[in-house]
Amino acid sequence: MKTAAGTIKQATWSMTMSDFKELTKVRLAVSVVFSSIAGYFLGAYQVDFVSILLLAFGGYCMVGASNAYNQIIEKDLDALMQRTKNRPLPAGRVTRKNALVIAIVLTILGVVSLYFLNPKTALFGAISIFLYTSLYTPLKTKTPLSVFVGAIPGAIPFMLGWVAATNDFGIEPGTLFMIQFFWQFPHFWALGWMLDEDYKKGGFKMLPTGKKDTGTALQIILYTIWMIVISIMPAFGFTGRLELSVIAAIIIFLMGVVMLIFAFKLYEKRDNISARKLMLASVSYITLMQIVFVIDKFI
Missing domain, CATH: 1.10.357.140 (UbiA prenyltransferase)
Incomplete structure (x- = not known):
């Protein structure tokens, strides 16, 4: 018992x-x-x-x-x-x-x-x-x-x-904010693309055009580009104490390009499989990008 x-x-x-x-x-x-x-x-x-x-x-x-x-x-x-x-x-x-x-x-x-x-x-x-x-x-x-x-x-x-x-709040945390801010659009729109049918059952409007179309895919590409640009800005000396070496900037840029390729694939195929690959690539990007920033500071 x-x-x-x-x-x-x-x-x-x-x-x-x-x-x-x-x-x-x-x-x-x-x-x-x-x-x-x-x-x-x-x-x-x-x-x-x-x-x-x-x-x-x-x-x-x-x-x-x-x-x-x-x-x-x-x-x-x-x-x-x-x-x-x-x-x-x-x-x-x-x-x-x-x-x-x-x-x-x-x-x-x-x-x-x-x-x-x-x-x-x-x-x-x-x-x-x-x-x-x-x-x-x-x-x-x-x-x-x-x-x-x-x-x-x-x-x-x-x-x-x-x-x-x-x-303190200044250009450095502001830059970190902008990196993660722009990253969220391709990430969540890819997720929204995958789950669009389910989201509609709950009445959620998650895609920018309301549809899984080229308009949504194009916006994903544009926001991914902005994310890449802001992610490597610290390498150009515009962001105070938040700095990035040339090598680290190249690594982050290349990781961003990989994510951008998945975004273009979604634009080309407009299917859930491509959206899932982009979503997973975005998760990898944000994690690895932050690791690269931290390692670059201490090396």
Whole structure:
């Protein structure tokens, strides 16, 4: 009997953790934390591991809170879509009330943790939650411009790390913000292309033209080009302390060209397979680009 009870308890705890991870979108949250830490390393004069822990914890809490609020608001719409109908809220495993408590607790923990770093970091974190929850989420069913609005909180993490390290906002974190801002358009439009039919079930308008057409594909190409240009700007001495060696700039440029090739392939074929390849290329690009920036600083 004790063994059976222990097994049930363990299974319940596992399910609870699974739902928490899904409610906070753990993979997305971890990628955001990675961006923040990369920004911290770029800005830091001296690396402080307590600060990194505060940034990682606070960053996860802020992203987790944003995702929880998002799922509370979109519970009924999530139930209509194949990819989201088994999330904790539409599936009935977590109530809106409990999800709201989790979101509020995460918000408080996140703001407090980031405030211990400095008030500016906490402010940007709070702005990120507000924009994601109050503007981006409701706009998704109203206009494709929601992607533009959502790109603002989505671009904050890379910048946030620099602000956490320096307690300063200038050209350097502004450049980091712009890199991740322009990156989001090809990334999310590729994702939107893949999931367009499912998104339409929930009434979401994610593609710039509203269709999987050459207009959308062309905009993906243009934003990818802007992303590449801004990513290598630090090599030309325009961005203060944020610098990039010629070799690092060439590596980042070539990685961007690879992503651009996938964007052209999508323009040519206009199919879900090409969109998926572009989406995966974009994930690789943002991660490797940040790693190259950090390694270049310390070598």
